[in-house]
Amino acid sequence: MRLGSLRLRLVTGGIIAILLALTIAGAGLILLFERHLTRTMADDLDVHLKQLLAGVDVDQDGNLVMMRPPADPRYADPLSGLYWQVEDDRGQLLRSRSIWDTKLSPPVDEPAPGETHHHEVIGPADSHVLIAERKVLLTVGDRRVPVRLVVAADLARVATATAAFARDLAIALALLGLVLAIATSIQVALGLRPLDALRRGVADIRSGRRDHLPAGVPAEVRPLVEEVNALLDAQEREIERSRSRAADLAHGLKTPLAALAADAARLRDRGETILAQDIEAVGDAMSRHVDRELARARVRSAVRHRDSHSTMLAPLVRSLVATLSRTSFGVRVTFEQHIADDVQVSLDRTDLAEVLGNLLENAARHATQRVRISTDSAASVVIEDDGPGIPPAQWPRVLERGIRLDERGEGAGLGLAIVQDVLNAYGWRLDLAKSDLGGLKVTIAPPADTV
Secondary structure, three states, X not given: OOOOOXXXXXXXXXXXXXXXXHHHHHHHHHHHHHHHHHHHHHHHHHHHHHHHHHHEEEXXXXXXXXXXXXXXXXXXXXXXXXXXXXXXXXXOEEEOHXXXXXXXXXXXXXXXXXXXXXXXXXXXXXXXXXXXXXXXXXXXXXXXXXXXXXXXXXXXXXXXXXXXXXXXXXXXXXXXXXXXXXXXXXXXXXXXXXXXXXXXXXHHHHHXXXXXXXXXXXXXXXXXXXXXXXXXXXXXXXXXXXXXXXXXXXXXXXXHHHHHHHHHHXXXXXXXXXXXXXXXXXXXXXXXXXXXXXXXXXXXXXXXXXXXXXXXXXXXXXXXXXXXXXXXXXOOOEEEEEOOOOOEEOOOHHHHHHHHHHHHHHHXXXXXXXXXXXXXXXXXEEEEEOOOOOOHHHHHHHOOOOOOOOOOOOOOOOOHHHHHHHHHHHOOEEEEEEOOOOOEEEEEEOOHHXX
């Protein structure tokens, strides 16, 4: 995941939400656990308070006596954490051995007879204790003696149990958080999969493998797909109109250029050689541009479906060679064809004929006796000649846009301009090298992902 990506933002936001939720849930569970332990302790203290009440009494002299002390052995262990205390209105005090030499000091409170109150106070050895107190009236003769009974338990046990629970809970929540984080990542990946499908669909459209985005997408993404497809249709219509206007313009210039060429020929017949050459040069340049624009318009129309194009190479080469062999420069050249009959090239036949026709024409113009066309193991098409060739230092200049391989002679060839445009549209490339025949070796190679 790259910085700033939507997936990173969603996963990060999900993890933060999980951590926040688990933190709140953990704190809440610890609080509930502590309150549960405290309530349980209060219930136990109520039981101890009843036992204490069952054992306390007042003798005939009005003195407090403990007839039957609570049986829990912790009351006999000093500072054990469990305490009891009985006190009357005259200050008489009975207490468990566990209190030692201190005294429980419940807050000022007057519970009604038979009512039990609970408080958290400071107990023996500055401990934090929970007390349960109850006020009862004992009868001595005709007098009723108010007696306050108190039992207490150290809350350190609650704190210890809560800390242990918090440690165990932290481990459990950490494992739960990890599982939820993984689930969030999977959920985000599944949720963004339609966007990835859209990305691949756009790449397919750009490469010409499809015309529109697929319609089988989730309902949330479907409006976007419909808008993009509508935009593609509008763009295609506009491109078609532009292509038609360019083709119409190029075709409209063909007739004036032909007339200009005829005028130049008549001037040459009258002896105006220099003027005729100037007109022919201008007409030749204009003709090259017109033909180039026609080729571009055709390529734009075909390249969106380029993956569906496939051309048998050998028959096309034989047709081109047969045509070139009847030209003034081709009649003196031997064309050597080393191409298997089943070799196919993934270019439109017309576009491939445009490319090979220009390259074979240039090779024939410069060749001394031989032109060889072949294929290699990388599915590339190789054209070689035995002419003077081109110095390696000039190869970059030859490959510049608008530079012709044939800058001499009478040919009005398009040079590499149309060849480069067609190959670039299909993702192919043009390489120059020195041929073992002595001249130039031109290779047209397919994209690396198709080899």
